[in-house]
Amino acid sequence: MLTPENDSPPVYREIADTLRIAIASGELSDGDRIPGENELMKRHGVARATARQALSVLINEGIAVAVRGSGVYVRGFSPLVRHGRRRLSKELWSTGRAIWGADTAERPFATDSVTVSEMRAPAHVARALDLDEGDRVLRRRRRYRLDDRPMQLATSYLPAELVAGTSVTRPDTGPGGIYARLAELGQAPAHFTEEIRVRMPSPDERTKLSLSPGTPVMHVMRVALTKEHRAVELNEMTLDGSAYVLQYDFDA
Amino acid sequence: MLTPENDSPPVYREIADTLRIAIASGELSDGDRIPGENELMKRHGVARATARQALSVLINEGIAVAVRGSGVYVRGFSPLVRHGRRRLSKELWSTGRAIWGADTAERPFATDSVTVSEMRAPAHVARALDLDEGDRVLRRRRRYRLDDRPMQLATSYLPAELVAGTSVTRPDTGPGGIYARLAELGQAPAHFTEEIRVRMPSPDERTKLSLSPGTPVMHVMRVALTKEHRAVELNEMTLDGSAYVLQYDFDA
Numbered sequence: 341m342l343t344p345e346n347d348s349p350p351v352y353r354e355i356a357d358t359l360r361i362a363i364a365s366g367e368l369s370d371g372d373r374i375p376g377e378n379e380l381m382k383r384h385g386v387a388r389a390t391a392r393q394a395l396s397v398l399i400n401e402g403i404a405v406a407v408r409g410s411g412v413y414v415r416g417f418s419p420l421v422r423h424g425r426r427r428l429s430k431e432l433w434s435t436g437r438a439i440w441g442a443d444t445a446e447r448p449f450a451t452d453s454v455t456v457s458e459m460r461a462p463a464h465v466a467r468a469l470d471l472d473e474g475d476r477v478l479r480r481r482r483r484y485r486l487d488d489r490p491m492q493l494a495t496s497y498l499p500a501e502l503v504a505g506t507s508v509t510r511p512d513t514g515p516g517g518i519y520a521r522l523a524e525l526g527q528a529p530a531h532f533t534e535e536i537r538v539r540m541p542s543p544d545e546r547t548k549l550s551l552s553p554g555t556p557v558m559h560v561m562r563v564a565l566t567k568e569h570r571a572v573e574l575n576e577m578t579l580d581g582s583a584y585v586l587q588y589d590f591d592a
Numbered sequence: 593m594l595t596p597e598n599d600s601p602p603v604y605r606e607i608a609d610t611l612r613i614a615i616a617s618g619e620l621s622d623g624d625r626i627p628g629e630n631e632l633m634k635r636h637g638v639a640r641a642t643a644r645q646a647l648s649v650l651i652n653e654g655i656a657v658a659v660r661g662s663g664v665y666v667r668g669f670s671p672l673v674r675h676g677r678r679r680l681s682k683e684l685w686s687t688g689r690a691i692w693g694a695d696t697a698e699r700p701f702a703t704d705s706v707t708v709s710e711m712r713a714p715a716h717v718a719r720a721l722d723l724d725e726g727d728r729v730l731r732r733r734r735r736y737r738l739d740d741r742p743m744q745l746a747t748s749y750l751p752a753e754l755v756a757g758t759s760v761t762r763p764d765t766g767p768g769g770i771y772a773r774l775a776e777l778g779q780a781p782a783h784f785t786e787e788i789r790v791r792m793p794s795p796d797e798r799t800k801l802s803l804s805p806g807t808p809v810m811h812v813m814r815v816a817l818t819k820e821h822r823a824v825e826l827n828e829m830t831l832d833g834s835a836y837v838l839q840y841d842f843d844a
Contacts, residue, residue, distance in 0.1 A: 357795075400652070402792040419789065430844040533841045537671065538790040538808050538833040540654040543609075556790045556808030556833065581790040581808065588840045589785045592682040 355384055355394035363403060363414055370416035374404055402554030402582070415552075417582065420486070424588045428532055433519040449491070453548075454482040454511045458500050465497045468563050468574040476500035478509060480518070483548060486583075490549050493578040502527065502572065518573065519564070527572050529564035536560050536586065541578070549580045556581040607636055607646035615655060615666055622668035626656055654806030654834070667804075669834065672738070676840040680784055685771040701743070705800075706734040706763045710752050717749045720815050720826040728752035730761060732770075735800060738835075742801050745830040754779065754824065770825065771816070779824050781816035788812050788838065793830070801832045808833040 349357075359375070362368045375383065380391035395412050398404035405415045461469065461477045469477070477497045484492040496518065498508060507514050508521045519529050541549065541557045549557070558579040563571050601609075611627070614620045627635065632643035647664050650656035657667045713721065713729045721729070729749045736744040748770065750760060759766050760773045771781050793801065793809045801809070810831040815823050 360795075400792070401794075417789075421787075424840055425842045428842070428844055528844070530844050531841065532844065533839065535673070536788065536810075536838040536840075537669075537836070538810050540652070540806050540808065542653075543612075554792050556792065558788075558790055584789070586788040587785065588676055588788075588842070589783065590677045590680070590840070590842070592680055592780070592782050592784065 351384070351386055352390045352393035353397065355380060355386070355391070356397035359394065359398060360401075360403065363398075368414050370414055370418075372414045374398070374412045374414060376411050399552070400554045402552075402556070405552045415582070419583055419585045420491070421585045421587055424532070424534060424586070428529070430528070430530075433516045434523060434528075449484045449486055451482045451484060454480070456480050456509060456511060461497065465574055468561070469497065469499060469571045471499060478503050480508075489583070491580055491583050493545065493548055494575055495577075496573055496575045498522075498573050522564075522572055527566050527570065529572060530567035531565040531569070532562055533565070534560055534562045538581065545578055549578070551580060552582070558584060558586070560586075603636070603638055604642045604645035605649065607632060607638070607643070608649035611646065611650060612653075612655065615650075620666050622666055622670075624666045626650070626664045626666060628663050651804070652806045654804075654808070657804045667834070671835055671837045672743070673837045673839055676784070676786060676838070680781075682780070685768040686775060686780075701736045701738055703734045703736060706732070708732050708761060708763060713749065717826055720813070721749065721751060721823045723751060730755055732760075741835070743832055743835050745797065745800055746827055747829075748825055748827045750774075750825050774816075774824055779818050779822065781824060782819035783817040783821070784814055785817070786812055786814045790833065797830055801830070803832060804834070810836060810838070812838075 359368070363374075368374060374395070377388055377391040377395070380386065380394060381388055384391070395404065395406075399406055399412065403415055404412050406412050457479050458476055459479055461471050461473075461475050463473075465471070465477055466473060466475060471477070476499075478500050480496045480498075482494055483490055484494065498518070502525065503509060503521070506521050506525065508518055513521055516523075522528055537559050538556050539559060541551055541555070545551070545557060551557070558577075558581055560575075560577040560579060562573075562575045562577070564573040564575070565571050611620070615626075620626060626647065629640055629643040629647070632638065632646060633640060636643070647656065647658075651658055651664065655667055656664050658664050709731050710728055711731055713723050713725075713727050715725075717723075717729055718725060718727060723729070728751075730752050732748045732750075734746055735742055736746065750770070754777065755761060755773070758773050758777065760770055765773055768775075774780055789811050790808050791811060793803055793807070797803070797809060803809070810829075810833055812827075812829040812831060814825075814827045814829070816825040816827070817823050
């Protein structure tokens, strides 16, 4: 009985409902301070533990954020819009600009924690890249930040024999990044497929992305294909769900 | 201090970590029963409250699901793949088949809780449909189920003058749905744009979609445009995040 349901909701839920309505109605708006424990205790005549539980409900729903030593605030949502097609258009990487430029209104992403290694392809990678079991892949892991905020973890896998001896195997892949290097090898990405799912973060992802409680992540798996439909890269991305809106255009 | 951090993690977190590792390694896999409170108490020499807290961590992370009166299980993930372009291709709705057929391997979605009303366009709807403030829209709300599982809440808005007197204003829109009716009016959708964000559900959404704790939702805003780029529908969808993978294809 981990989630018992009673007929009348407990007091902390009623207080949380009141605050939620104040937020939904705009009475409390983005970034506003929510009444703290002391004020809720006074206002509703409840114990500190009850007031704290009420605030925890809103925090776990992701509509409020606790700021250490300051209080609890209405979470603002002013995300980065990431446009599938525009962001990966050939004009960008073929002129040596990082593809990230398209999203961020020209503010560049910073990359950190880059690690590059070679390994046997894990089963899902072999499947995505149409490799045989035992084939080797180059794995590039990195984190993207915008200003000082971590936004995304990304792990790319490329067939090892394809990129051997190129700067794709080095931490800094040079102007235009991986896709510009693939183009130089005659393997320019021409088609992309992206699969998106959503879930709660693992403790490791929560730490690396500095996520507040109640923040889900988007998990994006992108495969880049050449115009001959050879799969040349799988990129597994974990995006801070409070930081992104993904946008896609397509025709009927 | 709602989220205090200590140097050494509390015991319930250590137990949760052990279980999480067992799940990540495949020792416990999809649908397996996780050791219950009694077994965790014995195994780790802890009180019932501690064992319960450890299980709650996994439930709130969405990697375990509590089944009332039975126990706690590893959550399986066998989602529906929703393919942007294929799903909305003209061949489907122009032949009178519901567009949902494309996703569900021919298993039809059932619709319930359909409500239709006319109203002044809310600000974000007026913006999406390029209407003036005060213009009227038809609003269609409904829920989609697959078998007995609720999967999605959807609210469509269409310019009221465009669809007045057609079966778009009736609960049952007829074969091919809204898009087939728009085509008969010479306003067939030709382009779509979708914006996706993720968040935790509201209590109302949690109830209507029967979501377990730790389940985020995807919020999809789709605008349908004619070939002259007139916006003819905004569809705001809330998807059970444990039920869907969204897929998009595009070219460089």
